[in-house]
Amino acid sequence: MAIPYPRFVGSEQPAMEAARMGTPPSAQSTPPVNLTQEELKKIAAYKAVEYVKSGMIIGLGTGSTAKHAVDRIGELLRLGELRDIVGIPTSKKTHEQAVSLGIPLSDLDSHPVLHLAIDGADEVDPRLNLVKGRGGSLLREKMIEGACEKFIVIIDDSKLVKFLGGSGLAVPVEIVPFCWKNTALRLREMFRDSGCVAKLRTCGEEAEPFVTDNGNYIIDLYFEKDIGDLQAASDAILRIPCVAEHGMFLDMATTVIVAGKKGVEVIHKK
Numbered sequence: 001m002a003i004p005y006p007r008f009v010g011s012e013q014p015a016m017e018a019a020r021m022g023t024p025p026s027a028q029s030t031p032p033v034n035l036t037q038e039e040l041k042k043i044a045a046y047k048a049v050e051y052v053k054s055g056m057i058i059g060l061g062t063g064s065t066a067k068h069a070v071d072r073i074g075e076l077l078r079l080g081e082l083r084d085i086v087g088i089p090t091s092k093k094t095h096e097q098a099v100s101l102g103i104p105l106s107d108l109d110s111h112p113v114l115h116l117a118i119d120g121a122d123e124v125d126p127r128l129n130l131v132k133g134r135g136g137s138l139l140r141e142k143m144i145e146g147a148c149e150k151f152i153v154i155i156d157d158s159k160l161v162k163f164l165g166g167s168g169l170a171v172p173v174e175i176v177p178f179c180w181k182n183t184a185l186r187l188r189e190m191f192r193d194s195g196c197v198a199k200l201r202t203c204g205e206e207a208e209p210f211v212t213d214n215g216n217y218i219i220d221l222y223f224e225k226d227i228g229d230l231q232a233a234s235d236a237i238l239r240i241p242c243v244a245e246h247g248m249f250l251d252m253a254t255t256v257i258v259a260g261k262k263g264v265e266v267i268h269k270k
């Protein structure tokens with residue numbers, strides 16, 4: 001059950017108060033029904049950072065929600081409320097952000113096991129399976145978040161879906177650029193029964209291929225129907241030689257923090 005924002009229970013209070021940037025408790029007596037999506041993302045992010053303790057090795061996620069968490073970690077380090085944190089960034093963009101905040105950084109080669117990672121997601125299904133990578137960082141995210149003892153996903157409630165692919169948005173697949181049309185065709189044919197459309201992700205006015213931090217392309221898969229057996233789909237995609245990784249994160253999240261108009265909910269994997 002979601003904890004409603006105006007009546008905080010125990011540890012729900014600090015995240016909300018901090019996220020509302022010092023709004024005095026008295027000003028919170030009316031339900032904050034008009035929270036924007038950005039505010040909800042920030043509330044989820046601040047709540048997740050309560051799980052960060054001094055001395056931890058932390059996976060730093062990518063995207064607009066994760067950005068709030070990285071900002072908050074930087075702020076707590078600056079205030080001296082956290083110490084001896086080492087961040088492992090999941091993208092070049094997050095690396096830049098963390099450097100600008102003075103967060104000490106390292107990598108998976110030096111730290112093969114992390115205590116915790118905090119990241120956003122594009123979709124979360126009832127079993128806490130995820131789609132990630134619409135920001136394009138799925139490969140590094142999967143490497144780093146797969147090496148964590150605890151993986152906290154932070155979302156606003158628009159990301160909750162009945163089944164992956166169910167929001168009508170894409171399931172991304174990172175591929176080696178060589179003969180990408182052939183890989184796109186193989187992906188489309190593989191999911192023909194689910195009404196799959198496979199599109200190269202592009203960017204800019206010239207619609208140039210979007211290039212990931214690893215120098216790869218992304219094929220976005222759009223499904224008309226439920227994909228069905230996700231593990232079988234994952235295995236089949238990964239068997240295509242040019243595929244580096246896909247954006248289905250199955251059985252990886254240990255906790256999902258959902259901020260919605262009615263409150264913030266912390267869901268732990270059973």
Ligand SMILES: O=C(CO)[C@H](O)[C@H](O)COP(=O)(O)O
Pocket residue numbers: 061062063064065066119120121122131132133134135136137138141
């Ligand atoms: O997977 C990701 C980037 O590769 C992001 O975490 C995901 O796209 C969610 O982004 P946002 O928080 O901006 O909605």
